Amino acid sequence: MTHPHTRTYWLEHAWLDTHVEPGVAVEAADGRITAVRTDVPAPPPGAEILRGLTLPGLANAHSHAFHRALRGTVQVGSGTFWTWREVMYSVADKLTPETYHALARAVYAEMALAGVTSVGEFHYVHHAPGGARYADPNAMGEALIAAAADAGIRITLLDTAYLSSGFGQPPTAHQLRFSDGTAEAWAERCSVLKERDHARIGAAIHSVRAVPADQLETVARWAEERRAPLHVHLSEQTAENDACREAHGCTPTQLLALHGVLGPRTTGVHNTHLTAEDVSLIGGSGTGTCMCPTTERDLADGIGPAVALQNEGSPLCLGSDSHAVIDLLEEARAMELDERLRTRTRGHWTAAALLRAASADGHAALGWQEAGAIEAGGLADLTTVALDSVRTAGPLPRLGAETAVFAASAADVRHTVVGGRHVVRDGAHTLVPDVPQALAQAVDALRG
Numbered sequence: 312m313t314h315p316h317t318r319t320y321w322l323e324h325a326w327l328d329t330h331v332e333p334g335v336a337v338e339a340a341d342g343r344i345t346a347v348r349t350d351v352p353a354p355p356p357g358a359e360i361l362r363g364l365t366l367p368g369l370a371n372a373h374s375h376a377f378h379r380a381l382r383g384t385v386q387v388g389s390g391t392f393w394t395w396r397e398v399m400y401s402v403a404d405k406l407t408p409e410t411y412h413a414l415a416r417a418v419y420a421e422m423a424l425a426g427v428t429s430v431g432e433f434h435y436v437h438h439a440p441g442g443a444r445y446a447d448p449n450a451m452g453e454a455l456i457a458a459a460a461d462a463g464i465r466i467t468l469l470d471t472a473y474l475s476s477g478f479g480q481p482p483t484a485h486q487l488r489f490s491d492g493t494a495e496a497w498a499e500r501c502s503v504l505k506e507r508d509h510a511r512i513g514a515a516i517h518s519v520r521a522v523p524a525d526q527l528e529t530v531a532r533w534a535e536e537r538r539a540p541l542h543v544h545l546s547e548q549t550a551e552n553d554a555c556r557e558a559h560g561c562t563p564t565q566l567l568a569l570h571g572v573l574g575p576r577t578t579g580v581h582n583t584h585l586t587a588e589d590v591s592l593i594g595g596s597g598t599g600t601c602m603c604p605t606t607e608r609d610l611a612d613g614i615g616p617a618v619a620l621q622n623e624g625s626p627l628c629l630g631s632d633s634h635a636v637i638d639l640l641e642e643a644r645a646m647e648l649d650e651r652l653r654t655r656t657r658g659h660w661t662a663a664a665l666l667r668a669a670s671a672d673g674h675a676a677l678g679w680q681e682a683g684a685i686e687a688g689g690l691a692d693l694t695t696v697a698l699d700s701v702r703t704a705g706p707l708p709r710l711g712a713e714t715a716v717f718a719a720s721a722a723d724v725r726h727t728v729v730g731g732r733h734v735v736r737d738g739a740h741t742l743v744p745d746v747p748q749a750l751a752q753a754v755d756a757l758r759g
């Protein structure tokens with residue numbers, strides 16, 4: 312017996328975590344999968360047809376939406392992470408709740424077109440330039456939550472504590488709008504944010520540079536009390552490690568461990584320059600690792616020890632971070648290809664493991680444990696990759712996962728379904744009519 316609000320999808324090929332299954336019918340009601348039937352060789356009457364390989368929806372676990380405005384312009388000249396940061400601050404200076412909403416709506420629409428169904432927004436541009444509070448002190452966070460709704464994707468707003476320019480130093484002029492003054496004030500502001508159907512609230516510590524050691528526990532406790540995800544930029548740069556050793560006589564990972572920040576609901580972002588003991592602390596505590604390889608290579612950060620972290624018990628998730636490109640398949644493939652270059656051997660990450668990082672483990676890191684698998688009871692979030700494009704035609708369908716990870720790109724995403732709603736159909740966004748134009752206008756508004 313079929314419920315009147317039940318929708319049926321017929322998946323030409325489905326990725327069921329370990330293998331490609333041909334001919335799968337998925338029934339969904341009220342945004343959730345209610346049944347998965349295999350051995351369905353033809354579409355049932357009235358079914359939505361998803362031709363290609365359908366994956367569980369992809370999770371982009373680390374985003375700073377406004378960095379999208381830097382695309383291209385930061386590829387001229389030379390420099391380091393730190394010189395790039397100066398350019399990034401000049402864009403941050405120009406954001407208002409209105410311009411940020413417009414930009415994030417377009418960026419999240421670009422993500423939907425790339426098959427992303429959930430984004431983790433690591434959000435620290437809280438206040439007006441100079442630090443004045445908006446009438447609603449959460450106006451910027453609310454703009455991001457609204458932007459995700461307008462683009463049809465889920466968001467975990469990882470509201471970020473950012474209080475210091477580094478180890479006892481007050482915020483710089485650029486950073487004043489990031490700071491709540493104290494972790495207590497940060498917690499008070501965040502506590503007002505409300506979760507919605509498409510939005511969850513998590514916490515973030517910008518880095519051990521930006522939150523004084525004696526205030527780390529306040530942020531960790533806030534997340535603990537709410538069972539909320541807690542993210543932290545960790546050892547992206549050796550300069551951070553050096554300054555931390557100077558100030559505290561230990562590594563950033565050791566400092567986080569000492570102050571109760573590590574644990575299974577915590578995700579370290581980048582985890583690039585770690586000692587063997589750091590790897591054990593992160594893995595042994597069940598802390599997750601979010602790698603952002605397209606950004607890490609763009610910023611000349613280095614290659615983190617993701618394989619060793621995984622072996623020690625740290626689950627991997629992926630993020631497009633600075634949005635040099637937005638393509639979770641490219642992030643996934645970079646994990647394996649970077650290891651190949653470093654080790655001159657192949658076979659560190661399987662396509663299956665990388666798809667798990669791009670979906671189930673990414674969702675878990677963002678507090679959406681019920682997403683990331685095509686199974687009854689899960690959220691009806693699906694991403695379909697074409698297997699008949701110029702990039703993907705040829706391989707046997709049973710190699711669909713390997714084809715998607717190692718040959719496809721965001722341009723091959725044909726359908727994105729979020730909570731049973733078709734947000735991208737046949738490569739076109741159904742809610743934002745002209746995504747390139749929306750991006751161009753939103754970026755232009757921040758120029759000059």
Ligand SMILES: [Zn+2]
Nearest residue numbers: 375433544632
């Ligand atoms: Zn980041």
